[in-house]
Amino acid sequence: MSAAAAPAAAATVKEPREILRVENLVKHFPITAGMFLSREVGSVRAVDGVSFELNEGETLGLVGESGSGKSTTGRLVLRLLEPTSGSVQFDGQDVLALEEAKLRALRGKMQIIFQDPYGALNPRKTVLETVAEPLLIHGRRWGPELHARVRELLELVGLASYHADRYPHEFSGGQRQRIGIARALALNPRFIVCDEPVSALDVSIQAQIVNLLQDLQEELGLTYLFIAHDLGVVKHISTRVAVMYLGRIVEIADKAELYARPLHPYTRALLSAIPVPRPGAGRERVILQGEVPSPINPPSGCHFHTRCPFAVAECRAVDPPLREVAPGHKAACHLVQPQTAQEGPRGP
Amino acid sequence: MSEPLLSVRNLKTVFKTEDGQFAAVDDVSFELNEGEVIGIVGESGSGKSVTALSIMGLVPNPPGRIAGGEIRFEGRNLLELPEREMRRLRGGRMAMIFQEPMTSLNPVFTVGDQLFEGIIEHEGVGKRAARDRAVELLDKVGIAAPAERLDQYPHQMSGGMRQRVMIAMALACNPKLLLADEPTTALDVTIQAQILDLLRELQEEFRMAVIMITHNLGVVAEFAHKVMVMYCGRAVETAPVGELFERPSHPYTQGLLRSIPHLDHEGARLRTIKGTVPSPFALPPGCRFAARCEHARPACAEAEPPMIGVVPDHEAACIRLTGYRHDLTRATEPVA
Known part of the structure; x- marks a missing residue:
């Protein structure tokens, strides 16, 4: 497979190469009222100033609870949703400035895998039609060559070529997710947004899909933005992890660093809330009070201050910037002490 | 020793569909004492929810039907009780909460109306007394400003709050x-932690026995005293919770435990269980897990494996424990 050779070679390059840069991304969904819903009365601030970058061959895990804006961020990066403001650079190109035709060409390089393998596949189309669709739209393959490519893709994701003529309802959840992955791979993308790809699957199947995604990454040199709420899965698959809360990244660091030394109080609470499959594992649990506030009127200052056990007056007034507190480790909290010559960074 | 609070013996619940009949729960037995928590673990289609519905007498009929076995609760066989008696038990001596509180709450009635209904029906009190009791209950489950909340509709509440209302009911x-x-499956982790904490508190305070159905082994480890693992309608392993995690003896349990990415787990690849769950209409002969099992031998396909004792209170349905012999029911030496 000649197409796979080039990215595979790129993955072995030592110098990390930036493939995606997201700066100050904002998405506000208007809330309208009045006759014909023409009057804007407010907005849902789903994504509220998100910045990160991604190196080639890397996996950035994006975690957060419902309403944190993680899925919206994924869609904004691919411009499946138009951002309110901000910038997205993919491989040196300004994604948000591209016109229709150029954007379509770029979409071949940036793909998405969805959470629900039942909802993401057209029940009236065979696997062949589903997987071939992107190839036809982009005018890449025809006739026998098209069939051969579909068979190749199916085998790549662990399905058999005879599955091509079947319909989605004939497959289990895990197999459907494989079909979705085959479709995403059809155009040889370099970057894939994985939006909760294993959340709807049973644990024994989850592990199969996670392994498949890792194998494909290695083989094809893919870069992933891996969106999930399961911190165990994210820890397993990610190189770096970003934690979102109410539309903002509150902490981002290398995987090992983030899990070993979480600094933001929200990250700590999130990590401590996960039930551990080890009876009698005595752990100190930070149980957060209350629930996530509405993104329509997020709290002033630090969005987390209403639930934070350490909040002081400054937190209510001033929005903490996401700043580097140790090499490669950023946190958005007034109370985190940056690393000094004597000691490492400290959380509240 | 006194009789357990609940004793399920050889329960079999079948469903009739266009494609034929299958047993969603097939020969399942377990016991539960007062104040004890059992976790029932399994993947989709393992029969864990149908087991619970069978106990509650809520299996939709048709297409479902309890085809055999016995469910004894406080000394009475529930399968022989008239529906009128069952109705008094449900919401009285035994109650159930579901995964998605939105579908269990009626959207056109206020939370208060739905709470009063049960209280008035079961306790025979007037509306005013029921209201006082409802306020007390909402307060108990950690809902702030309970009196005002009573007059709200379910859609005005968040998922966590609705689950609290369900627990109050x-x-x-x-x-x-x-x-x-699956009471916490639809909730975010920080809210899941709150609800589990609440359930634990209430369970201890009222000495309730709890059947916790979940696919999350973490929830089981933190909440249950003992565990039953189900696969394809059958119980494949039962054990006290510490024992199960320390010495899982059925290959399916072992596989499940290995395939979860732990927070403290390091390693490049996850161990998986190969293949998928067989269709309930095309179950293999003998052990239902054999096709996916790394230890399977021809003997596994000969007959359904019985529950085999590993140590007292710990049983697994795997003939590997007897050296692949069907005629032994007690393991000589536990297999790691």
Whole structure:
């Protein structure tokens, strides 16, 4: 497979190469009222100033609870949703400035895998039609060559070529997710947004899909933005992890660093809330009070201050910037002490 | 020793569909004492929810039907009780909470109306007394400003709050047995932690027995005293919770435990269980897990494996424990 050779070679390059840069991304969904819903009365601030970058061959895990804006961020990066403001650079190109035709060409390089393998596949189309669709739209393959490519893709994701003529309802959840992955791979993308790809699957199947995604990454040199709420899965698959809360990244660091030394109080609470499959594992649990506030009127200052056990007056007034507190480790909290010559960074 | 609070013997629940009949629960037995928590673990289609519905007498008929076995609760066989008696038990001595509180709450009635209904029905009190009791219950489950919340509709509440309301409804008549079917699965982790904490507190305070149905082994490890693992309608392993995690003896349990990415787990690849769950209409002969099992031998396909004792209170349905012999029911030496 000649197409796979080039990215595979790129993955072995030592110098990390930036493939995606997201700066100050904002998405506000208007809330309208009045006759014909023409009057804007407010907005849902789903994504509220998100910045990160991604190196080639890397996996950035994006975690957060419902309403944190993680899925919206994924869609904004691919411009499946138009951002309110901000910038997205993919491989040196300004994604948000591209016109229709150029954007379509770029979409071949940036793909998405969805959470629900039942909802993401057209029940009236065979696997062949589903997987071939992107190839036809982009005018890449025809006739026998098209069939051969579909068979190749199916085998790549662990399905058999005879599955091509079947319909989605004939497959289990895990197999459907494989079909979705085959479709995403059809155009040889370099970057894939994985939006909760294993959340709807049973644990024994989850592990199969996670392994498949890792194998494909290695083989094809893919870069992933891996969106999930399961911190165990994210820890397993990610190189770096970003934690979102109410539309903002509150902490981002290398995987090992983030899990070993979480600094933001929200990250700590999130990590401590996960039930551990080890009876009698005595752990100190930070149980957060209350629930996530509405993104329509997020709290002033630090969005987390209403639930934070350490909040002081400054937190209510001033929005903490996401700043580097140790090499490669950023946190958005007034109370985190940056690393000094004597000691490492400290959380509240 | 006194009789357990709940004793399920050889329960078999079948469903009739266009494609034929299958047993969603097939020969399942377990016991539960007062104040004890059992976790029932399994993947989709393992029969864990149908087990709970069978106990509650809520299996939709048709297409479902309890085809055999016995469910004894406080000394009475529930399968022989007239529906009128079952109705008094449900929401009274035993109650159930579900995964998605939105579908269990009626959207056109206020939370208060739905709470009063159960209290008035089961305790025979007037509306004013029911209201006082409802305020007390909402307060108990950690809902702030309970009196105002009573007049709200379910859609005005968040998922976590609705689950608290469901728990309040379940507690209304001080049940001795609570069945919780994936009560935290639809919730975010920080809210899940709150709800699990609440359930634990209430369970201890009221000495309730709880059947916790979940696919999350973490929830089981933190909440249950003992565990039953189900696969394709059958119980494949039962054990005290510490014992199960320390010495899982059925290859399916072992596989499940290995395939979860732990927070403290390091390693490049996850161990998986190969293949997928067989269709209930095309179950293999003998052990239902054999096709996916790394230890399977021809003997596994000969007959359904019985429950085999590993140590007292710990049983697994795997003939590997007897050296692949069907005629032994007690393991000589536990297999790691």
